[in-house]
Amino acid sequence: MLMNGWTSLLAVAVPLVVQAATPAPEIITRAIAIAAEQFGEEPEQISVVQVQPKVWSDGCLGLGGLRVDCAERLTPGWEITLTNPNAPYPQQWVYRTNQSGSLILWDAAGSRMIGTLIQRPQRLSLEELPPPLPEGVSFRVIRQSDASGNRSPSTTTTLLYNDGRIVQQTTNARGETLSRTLRTVTPAQVSQFNQLLSDRRFERFNGFDFVPTPVERPVPIHLVSTPTATVRFAEANEYRLASDLVAVLRAWELLVAKGRLPSQISSQTS
Numbered sequence: 001m002l003m004n005g006w007t008s009l010l011a012v013a014v015p016l017v018v019q020a021a022t023p024a025p026e027i028i029t030r031a032i033a034i035a036a037e038q039f040g041e042e043p044e045q046i047s048v049v050q051v052q053p054k055v056w057s058d059g060c061l062g063l064g065g066l067r068v069d070c071a072e073r074l075t076p077g078w079e080i081t082l083t084n085p086n087a088p089y090p091q092q093w094v095y096r097t098n099q100s101g102s103l104i105l106w107d108a109a110g111s112r113m114i115g116t117l118i119q120r121p122q123r124l125s126l127e128e129l130p131p132p133l134p135e136g137v138s139f140r141v142i143r144q145s146d147a148s149g150n151r152s153p154s155t156t157t158t159l160l161y162n163d164g165r166i167v168q169q170t171t172n173a174r175g176e177t178l179s180r181t182l183r184t185v186t187p188a189q190v191s192q193f194n195q196l197l198s199d200r201r202f203e204r205f206n207g208f209d210f211v212p213t214p215v216e217r218p219v220p221i222h223l224v225s226t227p228t229a230t231v232r233f234a235e236a237n238e239y240r241l242a243s244d245l246v247a248v249l250r251a252w253e254l255l256v257a258k259g260r261l262p263s264q265i266s267s268q269t270s
Contacts, residue, residue, distance in 0.1 A: 020099075023051060023078045027101035031080045034104055035093045040121065040205050040242035041084050049081040049092060061096040063105050075099075079107070087243040122209040129207075129230055130223050136162050138194055141252065142223040143235075158182070158256060164190055166256055183259050192261055196251055197226060200244035205231040210241055224249070 028048060036043040056062045059071030077098040083091060094110035097103060133140055139160040157169045164187055169179045206229035211221060220235040233241055241249075251261050 020053075023080075023097070024101065027078065027097055027104075028080065030101055031095045031097065031104055032082060034095065034106070035082050038106065038121075039093065040208060040245065041087075042201075042244070045084045045086055045243070046082050047085055049083050051081075052079045053077075054079045054096070056096065056098075061098065061103065061105050063096060063107065077103075079110075081110075084243060087246075122211075122213070124207045124209045124230065124232055128209070128232070130225060133225060133227050134159070138162055138190065138226065139197070139252070140225045142225075143220050144223070145220040146218045160190065160193070160255075162190060163187070182256060185255060185259050189255065189259075189261060193251060193255060196248060196261075200248050202226055202231075202244070202248060203229045205229060205242070205245060208232070210234070 028051070032043050032046045032048075035041065035046055054077055056075040056077055058064055059073060059075055061075060061077060064070035075098055077096060080095045080097065082093045082095070092111060094107040096105050096107050130140075130142055137159045141158045143156045143158075145154055145156075154173065155171045157171075159165075159167045159169070161167065164185045166182045166185065167179060168182050169177055171177045203226070208231045210231070210233035212234060221232060222235060223230060223232050225231075231245065233245075255261055
């Protein structure tokens, strides 16, 4: 009789969970859409690494921490691992879902990128946005460096004008600005670079802030702008960026340094 009583109690405390072999396709699709929005990737570029059935410890899918509003019940669901196999730096995003897919949460601790915890980009506040681009400028990079060692803080602004001039302005701690023309590229190259911005849908990154918090060490900060979008990231943290942003930055660096664009861009637009 006592054994039957304990059996009844266990049946209530640990209900039998019936889990399907695979989640419904719409759950996968929704997880991919969430990852694309959070990390600035194209949904078509994201693929599934693995899907595992799980039984989470509570209604917050085991991610509620000390929250008191998480339902204390076993919750069947899925652990979905996603990746962009074409990204220049390997990265994986892990999401937890309930069985119906009505709740999908990012598992920050489970997500990895070349051995480093991924940090989801934040949003720039209005106070953090730079002023609009000057007239006749199609692209701008502002590099801000803090004081470190014997070096004073400085700001370097590099501008791409519609007529092909690449102009660099450096402002020192005293507020003095030195301006010089680095080089002049052809109107065709300006057009090709602007087409790259369009092809890579730079506008969708508007307001994204990839600067990690807290900052582990003082590093220069970059604010990259077009007339319609601005994104911020920390130097040496390129691996945190979406692959489309990396493609834009690499093309820009080559244009400034050598006055040319990657060969695949030139051939596509010639």
